[in-house]
Amino acid sequence: MTKTNPGRFFEDYTVGQTIRHAVPRTVAEGERALYHALYPARHALYSSDEFAITCGLDGSPLDDLLAFHTVFGKTVPDVSLNAVANLGYAQGRWLRPVWPGDTLRSESQVIGLRQNSNGQSGVVWVRTQGLNQVDEVVLDYVRWVMVRKRDPQSPAPEAVVPDLADSVDAADLIVPEGLSFAEYDFDLAGEPHRWGDYAVGEVIDHVDAVTIEEAEHMLATRLWQNTAKVHFDATHRPDGRRLIYGGHVISLARALSFNGLANAQMIVALNAGAHANPCFAGDTVRAWSQVLDRAPTDAPGIGAIRLRLVATRNGAPAGILRDDQGKYLPDVLLDLDYWALMPV
DSSP states (O other): OOOSOOOOOGGGOOTTOEEEEEEEEEOOHHHHHHHHHHSOOOOGGGTOHHHHHHTTSSSOOOOHHHHHHHHHHHHHHHHTTTEEEEEEEEEEEEOSOOOTTOEEEEEEEEEEEEEOTTSSEEEEEEEEEEEOTTOOEEEEEEEEEEEEOSOTTSOOOOOBOOOOOSSOOGGGOOOOTTOOOTTOOHHHHTOOOOGGGOOTTOEEEEEEEEEOOHHHHHHHHHHTTOOOHHHHOTTSSTTOOOOOOHHHHHHHHHHHTHHHHTTOOEEEEEEEEEEOSOOOTTOEEEEEEEEEEEEEOSSTTEEEEEEEEEEEETTOOTTOOBOTTSOBOTTEEEEEEEEEEEEO
């Protein structure tokens, strides 16, 4: 009997199955430093203890997406080791901050299965929770991934496709305990633009760009302990190219959005997301955002803003997402819909 793990294939999932993922990970200031080295991340709440203290917190939490990548990475050996592609996200909520010194682990429940028409693969939907060292849920989200079949001749399971809400309701957003923007310092944050300065429908071109290098995306993928073969093994795809981890593109785009959205400090929900086209080393990533909605909160000086964050490559124009047939344009890499907290 082999002692090595080939990863799960499509046939290995059943609806209702719960998977406890290895290995728990303690995150600290080293992860913050590496995150900020990999991405041009400059949001003040995650950069400065003193700034965070003036916003009512005990210090600076770790970046929202750092927590997401850590939780996500735990799931890869069990969910997407044999993935063809990670397809999308929905119904994600950050429920409490992650602090330096916290230990994170992940659990997932299979909530949907559907074999593809080619019989070679299928789509698996999972709901994943990230928990800290005292078993508090810090993050909860749904994702779906296309996974290869072990045996194309094996029978297809009964199709179960979960009914997912289009977005997280603003009333269900969690503002961290104590957070207040009543004494917010706009000079130190980097921009003067408040929640009320953004209009629904407004498009913001974030101007800046980052060219992805093979070395940096490999460092990021190892940092989050993401073992998906498509990111590491150049022989795993017919074209001999390694896919850039989708989370790497998300973090690059979020960091680039600082120019125009410096005060969208804290991500609190992930409404939807799609990796529209594959990204490879050498691509130059740009980003633009569209304001989708705004909502008040009960917290002092804090409003919620719903944003569509789009990552493109190689000079694709801002504000254009799909062609006349409704398909993503070939240079659109990411379409991410999220809620963030911003000073009013």
